[in-house]
Amino acid sequence: MEAENNIYTVSVYTENNIGLLNRISAIFQRRHINIESINSSVSEIEGVSKFTIVVNITEDQMKKIIGQIEKQVEVIKAYFHTDEDTIYQESCIFKMKSDLLFEERQIQNIIKESNARIVTVNRDFFVIEKSGRKEEIELLYRELSAFGIMQFTRSGRIAVTKDEMKISTMLEAFQA
Structure with missing residues (x-):
């Protein structure tokens, strides 16, 4: 066996x-x-x-x-x-186009429902941070991918x- x-x-x-x-x-x-x-x-x-x-x-x-x-x-x-x-936890950050935050109501719902948080917003982009299990991060990634992610990075497990x-x-x- x-x-x-x-x-x-x-x-x-x-x-x-x-x-x-x-x-x-x-x-x-x-x-x-x-x-x-x-x-x-x-x-x-x-x-x-x-x-x-x-x-x-x-x-x-x-x-x-x-x-x-x-x-x-x-x-x-x-x-x-x-x-x-x-x-254990992992962390990640997403960089997205700023207009999405204001024009796509769904983005705000995704952020809220995933317990992510917005860390910075400027004219061109905003950055979302999420800590959690790998599965939670993968789900958020899939949901945000539909809107176009400019940059993404994920930490290793802690x-x-x-x-x-x-x-x-x-x-x-x-x-x-």
Whole structure:
């Protein structure tokens, strides 16, 4: 019986070193695994960065990859979680022609119903921001596409675990 693919959110706590992202992505590339999204940011501990990577693979593959990631010198700790174990969001922004905002009543309804917000408006364009689940963002994209999107960009997933992470204690020790 073939193992089933799942969506996993990988959290990698690291020292902030140049070239580490390349080496981590190479671990996935060597196994021909596509990274669905990746986000890099500071973590809850000063001087420690956090990569949030989303992949669709088997649990077996995931465990092997975590082992490979943790072999990188700058990596403090790596974890993987299922969607059920995390609270996650993505963000996006849309740039649209300004006249649509005033001439298309439906645009205002779409913005309101999707819980998006207008961040800027000028003579030529307006910008809408939306945070939410991937599905919500894709739905808003489909709805706005009918009116013509000038520019669109979406962030990678950001996530926290539902359970307490012991990483904070470990990181405090790392800082000392």
